[in-house]
Amino acid sequence: MDAAIVVNQLGKQYRQFHPDRPHTFIETLAKGFRRLHPTDRFWALRDVSFSIAPGRMVGVIGSNGAGKSTLLRLVGGVGRPDEGTVHASGRIGALLELGTGFHPELTGRENVFVSGIISGLTRADVRERFDDIVAFAELEAFIDSPLRTYSTGMQMRLAFSVAVHIEPDILLVDEVLAVGDVAFQQKCLDRIAQFQANGCAILLVTHDLSLVRELCDEVIWLHRGQIMGRGPAQVITTEYTADMLTESKMRTPANYPTIVTPSGTHLKVMENRFGSLELALEQVQLLDGLNRPITSINSGDPVRIALTYRANRPIPDPIFGLTITDESGEIYYDESIAGSALGFERITGTGQVVIDFERLDLSDGTYFFDVGIYERNWSHAFDYHWHVYPLRVYGGNSKSILWPPHQWRCVSAEAEPTHES
Amino acid sequence: MTQIRQPALRQINRRKLIYMRDLIWELVRRDMKLRYKGSLLGIVWSLLNPLAQLVVFTIIFTWILPLDIPNYALFMFCALLPWTWFQTSWTSATVTIVDGRALIKRPGFPPGILPIVSITSNLVHFLLALPVLIVFMLITDVPLTATVLLLPVLIAIQFLFTLSIAYITAALHVQFRDIAHLVGVIVLLLFYLSPVFYDIAMVPAQLRPLYALNPLVPLLDGYRAIFLRGELPNVPLLTLLAFLSTVLLYFSHRFFMHMSYVFVEEL
Numbered sequence: 001m002d003a004a005i006v007v008n009q010l011g012k013q014y015r016q017f018h019p020d021r022p023h024t025f026i027e028t029l030a031k032g033f034r035r036l037h038p039t040d041r042f043w044a045l046r047d048v049s050f051s052i053a054p055g056r057m058v059g060v061i062g063s064n065g066a067g068k069s070t071l072l073r074l075v076g077g078v079g080r081p082d083e084g085t086v087h088a089s090g091r092i093g094a095l096l097e098l099g100t101g102f103h104p105e106l107t108g109r110e111n112v113f114v115s116g117i118i119s120g121l122t123r124a125d126v127r128e129r130f131d132d133i134v135a136f137a138e139l140e141a142f143i144d145s146p147l148r149t150y151s152t153g154m155q156m157r158l159a160f161s162v163a164v165h166i167e168p169d170i171l172l173v174d175e176v177l178a179v180g181d182v183a184f185q186q187k188c189l190d191r192i193a194q195f196q197a198n199g200c201a202i203l204l205v206t207h208d209l210s211l212v213r214e215l216c217d218e219v220i221w222l223h224r225g226q227i228m229g230r231g232p233a234q235v236i237t238t239e240y241t242a243d244m245l246t247e248s249k250m251r252t253p254a255n256y257p258t259i260v261t262p263s264g265t266h267l268k269v270m271e272n273r274f275g276s277l278e279l280a281l282e283q284v285q286l287l288d289g290l291n292r293p294i295t296s297i298n299s300g301d302p303v304r305i306a307l308t309y310r311a312n313r314p315i316p317d318p319i320f321g322l323t324i325t326d327e328s329g330e331i332y333y334d335e336s337i338a339g340s341a342l343g344f345e346r347i348t349g350t351g352q353v354v355i356d357f358e359r360l361d362l363s364d365g366t367y368f369f370d371v372g373i374y375e376r377n378w379s380h381a382f383d384y385h386w387h388v389y390p391l392r393v394y395g396g397n398s399k400s401i402l403w404p405p406h407q408w409r410c411v412s413a414e415a416e417p418t419h420e421s
Numbered sequence: 422m423t424q425i426r427q428p429a430l431r432q433i434n435r436r437k438l439i440y441m442r443d444l445i446w447e448l449v450r451r452d453m454k455l456r457y458k459g460s461l462l463g464i465v466w467s468l469l470n471p472l473a474q475l476v477v478f479t480i481i482f483t484w485i486l487p488l489d490i491p492n493y494a495l496f497m498f499c500a501l502l503p504w505t506w507f508q509t510s511w512t513s514a515t516v517t518i519v520d521g522r523a524l525i526k527r528p529g530f531p532p533g534i535l536p537i538v539s540i541t542s543n544l545v546h547f548l549l550a551l552p553v554l555i556v557f558m559l560i561t562d563v564p565l566t567a568t569v570l571l572l573p574v575l576i577a578i579q580f581l582f583t584l585s586i587a588y589i590t591a592a593l594h595v596q597f598r599d600i601a602h603l604v605g606v607i608v609l610l611l612f613y614l615s616p617v618f619y620d621i622a623m624v625p626a627q628l629r630p631l632y633a634l635n636p637l638v639p640l641l642d643g644y645r646a647i648f649l650r651g652e653l654p655n656v657p658l659l660t661l662l663a664f665l666s667t668v669l670l671y672f673s674h675r676f677f678m679h680m681s682y683v684f685v686e687e688l
Contacts, residue, residue: 014686024599073685076528080682092528100523103451105458114451120529122436123443172528 003051004089004170004201005075010048010069011083012225016040044070045225046083054169054199057192059233060203061240062222063379068205071222072096072172075203088375090169091120093200098157104148108158109138111147115162129165130305136187137161154250157184164191171195173204189215207378209237210334248381251276262293265388272386279315279347279373282390283308286369299362299395299403305355307371309383315347317376325368325387332362333400338376363396363403441531445538452542467546468553471498471505478618490620495557499648500617500641502554503575506547507583507637508608514539514587514602515594522688525681535673536587540580554648566651574641575654578663582636585670592680595687616641636662668678 015038022028022035052058060068073079074086076094085405101118102111112133116126127132134143137157147155172193192215196202212219212233219236221229228243229236243421252275258268261284267273272385287304288294297303305322321336339347369391372384396403456467479494490496491688514536518525521535558565594600613636616624624632632638643654 023597025593025597025603026599028597073526073528078526079529079685093519094528096527097523100527104454105455106451110451110454114447117440117444117447118524118527118530120440122440123447223540 002054004054004056004091005050005052006087007051007071007075007084008049008377009084010071010074010081010086010088011043011047012067012074012079013041013082014044016042039245043225045074045222048084048227050220050227050230052201054201055196056218057196057202057204057216059206059216059219061202061209061212061219062228063236064377065224066222067225068222069174070225072174072205075170076164076172088170091166092154093119093163093166093168093171095160095163095173098163099155102147102155102159105146107146108143108150111158112143112162115159116165119163119166120168121166127149133158133161133165135275136165138184138193143389146286153181160184160188163187164195167198168195168200171202173198173202173206173260175206179183183303201315209241209378213237226381244378244380245274247379248274248276248384251380253277253310258380261388265390267385267388272388273384274386275372275381275383277383278313279309279318281307281371281373281383281385282310282350284369284371284385286389295390296392296394297360299364299393300359300405303360305357305369305371307353307355307373308350309347309353309373310350311347315382318344318347318382319374319376319378321372321374323370324362325370326365332367336374348364360393361402361404362393363400364398365393367391367393441534444531444534445607447540448538449541449545450533452538453545464549468550469567470499471550475501482618484538488619488623492561493564495554495561495563496620496645496649497618498554498557498646502547502550503579503635503641504612504615504617505550505643506543507579508612509546510540510543510583511587511590512601512604512608513543514583515590515601518591518595518684519598519688525688532684533588533677536591540583540587544576544580547593558648563649564651565648568647568651568653570655571643571647575640575647575659578659578666579640581663581666581670582640585666585673588670588673592677595680595684611635611637636666 016070018035018039020031022031025047028036032064032415048067048071050058060071062068070152074081076092076096077086077088077089101113101114103114106114109130112130113123116129117123121129134140137154137160139154140159141152142150147158150158173192188207192202204212204216216233218231219229219233220227222241228241229249249270252273254269254271256269256273256277258266265272269277283306285306285308286294288297289302289304289305291304307320314326317338317340319336319338320342322333322334323331325331339345342353367390368387369384369389370384371389373382374380374384457464475494475498478497482488482490482497483493517535517539518532522533524530525532555565577634590600590604615635616632621632621638621642639655639658643659646652646654
């Protein structure tokens with residue numbers, strides 16, 4: 001089958017200008033036209049070649065400035081490549097900036113029309129899909145109210161709903177899947193899966209590696225405008241994470257005082273502690289339901305993890321992560337959350353973040369609580385404590401992983417009763 | 422193979438045309454709704470500016486510096502309306518790319534549509550004000566003749582001309598953010614150098630060559646000819662203007678498209 005997207009030797013150069021570059025005609029006359037010329041050029045993207053078959057979903061990962069968005073834009077036909085070619089066949093749908101063309105004074109209905117047409121539908125197309133769009137966004141009752149009366153969540157739902165009703169041959173997605181509540185997100189993901197099943201080629205740019213692993217057939221890893229790796233999602237994301245760890249190691253200061261944790265473990269840089277430490281985890285505590293420090297629990301007890309941090313300088317939107325593993329590295333829990341999702345856009349000074357498990361239904365064994373704070377684009381860790389905080393869990397049996405509340409009983413039996421003994 | 426491909430190609434082009442039409446239509450409608458929403462008197466508001474100008478100029482040139490023009494208010498109003506259309510559409514089309522940066526960055530959005538939308542929106546205002554002109558004519562007993570049927574031709578030529586210069590200034594404004602100010606100054610000068618509040622016949626012979634260079638002269642006088650005098654406009658000059666505007670449009674559109682690849686980086 002013919003590929004939906006063919007990118008061949010693609011290169012895009014960005015120009016850098018004199019800091020005094022005139023922005024007005026009058027200034028240009030005063031300073032001369034010479035300053036209009038770029039002083040420097042750099043390649044935002046170079047030698048990038050790949051092709052995507054219809055029905056495939058390809059993730060694009062990489063740190064900020066790696067060229068991900070530039071690539072997406074060029075595939076979408078916005079801007080002109082300086083080298084190479086892009087062929088994208090069919091209708092292109094874009095989930096880039098949602099709600100382009102939305103106006104607060106217009107009603108939901110009017111905004112659906114404007115936004116649908118801006119996204120590439122004709123009026124007849126929008127009319128045909130209108131009821132579906134509104135139903136998908138679950139906004140039937142509000143569709144004739146002005147958009148300014150909508151909550152942010154409602155606006156995003158409407159924008160997303162318009163965007164997923166284009167039925168594109170190629171879909172470009174840039175970090176916008178985190179809209180609305182979980183149920184709505186799932187609905188959007190289902191819709192995207194449906195596109196894919198219908199032969200839509202999808203290019204997804206995201207920092208969310210677990211999403212990439214979950215959704216993508218293949219991953220392209222960009223680094224400074226070039227392809228560092230390309231292949232199955234699991235393999236490439238692992239390589240990428242390893243590279244991030246290397247980056248974190250490089251940034252880890254060599255002589256930082258070793259700390260002894262309450263449980264007696266030595267917290268030592270380059271051994272079990274990695275990161276640039278501009279934002280450091282000063283104290284990590286495992287607590288019980290009464291906020292008392294613990295080193296062991298009975299299976300099913302509540303556990304609170306309290307992270308006390310200190311920032312040497314303001315850090316924009318860091319990511320907090322917690323992984324629960326056992327000694328062999330098997331992962332039982334892995335979750336990370338951006339500071340902005342916790343209610344702060346930037347971190348200054350000290351503070352505390354807590355993670356509450358109402359009950360921890362792990363089976364008998366020793367587990368490690370690995371905690372970390374990462375740069376907002378996952379480019380490196382600020383502070384990562386590896387296998388420093390153990391927790392002994394009693395109860396259940398050591399062959400099981402999970403030990404939730406449960407019981408065994410007989411409901412009905414036709415077998416001969418055994419001899420009473 | 423070609424036999425199969427060609428109808429498909431035609432279909433795509435047809436779809437594209439329908440799409441362009443719908444896009445312009447919907448964006449113009451959005452402009453209209455936004456302007457008239459929240460005030461039922463919206464149309465009055467958009468008329469207020471030319472009406473205020475009309476009152477001032479009528480007072481000045483009827484009583485203070487009397488010009489020998491009968492029915493001066495109607496005479497002035499007839500050229501003021503198309504002038505206002507030209508002025509508002511050129512100035513708003515110039516900033517439309519910068520203002521519409523979110524649209525420009527969308528895959529598949531044709532940037533060339535934005536100046537067309539600005540000019541069309543202001544054309545609608547112009548058309549909405551025309552009944553006022555007709556009422557003026559009825560009150561002052563000026564007969565409406567068949568020459569009024571040429572109105573769409575004049576509108577088409579003015580549209581063409583405005584668009585051909587708007588593409589240039591809109592593209593330049595992305596690079597030089599003071600182009601809009603420059604356009605403002607040019608518009609101010611043009612107002613006095615065009616026969617809006619005076620008659621082209623009053624311009625002395627030695628200044629005529631200067632006026633021959635002003636494309637607005639045959640247009641503005643054309644509106645007066647078809648509405649007030651019941652005459653044909655200056656057909657040869659208007660034909661020349663239509664021709665030159667088409668040529669200019671070809672080049673300015675090319676220039677605009679050439680620059681449009683830079684827009685995404687500049688915006």
